[in-house]
Amino acid sequence: MAESVSAVRTVRRSDTPGMTVQADVCVVGAGISGTTAAIMLARRGHRVALVDSCTWIGGQAVGVPIGTIAGLFSAGPNPFLLSPVLATEVLDALAREDACYIQYSRRARTNTVVYDEVTAMRIFEQMLRAGDVQIILGGVVTAADLDGRRIRAVDVATRFGACRIAARAFVDASGDAALAWTAGLACREPTMAIHGTQMCVLEGVVCGDPAETRAVVQHAEGLIRERGEAYGLTRREGVIFLLPSRQVAILNVTHVETPLDPVAFWHHGLEGREQVERAIALLKAEYPEVFGRAHVRSLGHPGIRQTRSIVGMHMLTVDEVNAGVRFPDAIARVAWPIELHDTAAGYRWEPFPDGHVHYIPLRSLLHAEADNLIATGRCIDADPFALSSVRVMGPCMATAVAAAECIDLALWSDSSLHDVDAGKVQERVAPNLDGEWPWPPDGGTSASGA
Ligand SMILES: Cc1cc2nc3c(=O)[nH]c(=O)nc-3n(C[C@H](O)[C@H](O)[C@H](O)COP(=O)(O)OP(=O)(O)OC[C@H]3O[C@@H](n4cnc5c(N)ncnc54)[C@H](O)[C@@H]3O)c2cc1C
Structure with a gap:
């Protein structure tokens, strides 16, 4: 017969501090950009901790859900992939599960990919698991330990208690520049309201x-x-x-x-x-x-388009986007239109001519006031008009790939992210900067004209 006395014990909270996670890199935000950065860093052999205030992997891509991957393809009648690194693997995995639908958008004159968000979440989870990434979900970063120009650790509140993540480099993939903000570093906010959407x-x-x-x-x-x-x-x-x-x-x-x-x-x-x-x-x-x-x-979490960004070494402007400036430190190329949701009834929609591409410089990812903090995704440094083009998921993945490569190069020499040779990052992200990458290889299965 079972004994009830030995099946239970009395416990009380002690004053001992919460657990500490030691990592090479801490990524804050597990949306499309943070997840991409974490996967790429793990593949480079780094111990990665990935923390998100939500309880799922994939951020807005899964929990809103966004529903369509935009910004991966060139604009024109025969779109090709602009940012194939990791994206090809994700698209192939979605296609194998019959969980995506490529549509040619006449409005955007490019392909977008409608996807099933649960399948996408499982694909991300499997990739993170393969890289042995330490994942802390339901964890809100509440404080950052800033020592001069370096963040040493962040404090995270979880339902299971406090947790401290100590790391040599940090990625702000929070979408809202939450890490830079928490660390007391300079951030930018748009002066107009930019609307989100309840999907x-x-x-x-x-x-x-x-x-x-x-x-x-x-x-x-x-x-x-x-x-x-x-x-x-x-x-x-x-x-x-x-x-x-x-x-x-x-x-x-x-x-x-x-x-x-x-x-x-x-x-x-x-x-x-x-x-x-x-x-x-x-x-x-x-x-x-x-x-x-x-x-x-x-009915997911209300979707947030644009809020707060870092103050980087360069604010990407809409003039640079329109002119297609190829910066000496360009690390990603984009063709998605200006899509600024600054009115309640509609949004500004400014497509580019066929064949147009614009670029994101590495300096827009590097926080001006910190040596070991890099941003990816929708909180990189750009004016609201420029950001409205480069915040979609294709460029989010591309900036995350570049951020991971920049950190990898810095960690081997223990140098500041600012000292990394942008040319070396460009060598590693070369497919995202040049070349025409067909996907799917057979030319596509469907076409729509939303
Ligand atoms: C309604 C809507 C529709 C869109 N439509 C499209 C579309 O069709 N195609 C497309 O490609 N793009 C679209 N976009 C844009 C695109 O989806 C997002 O910009 C992109 O998903 C941003 O990815 P991210 O990883 O940078 O940020 P997010 O997905 O926002 O991830 C950031 C994560 O950081 C976490 N976080 C924030 N603060 C903290 C903190 N203090 N501590 C811990 N974690 C924190 C959040 O919980 C979140 O999960 C749309 C956006 C919205 C809002």
């Missing part, structure tokens, strides 16, 4: 075969535009993505403010969820043959 994943959508997808999307987007006001929608220029293999539609049809204020953020977030409900009511009533039997699979 929605609908399942049970009658997508038709891939050939019909374009017409379905165009009709649904037209209904939002023309009938939205009658249903009380704030945003008129919404976009909808279909993933025919899953009978799923991903609605990007709302606009919400996303202030960095814990109470105001959720005030707007709940308003966004009401906008979603109105949009669904519209689609069910006006397009019942496609949306009549659909229901909500998920």
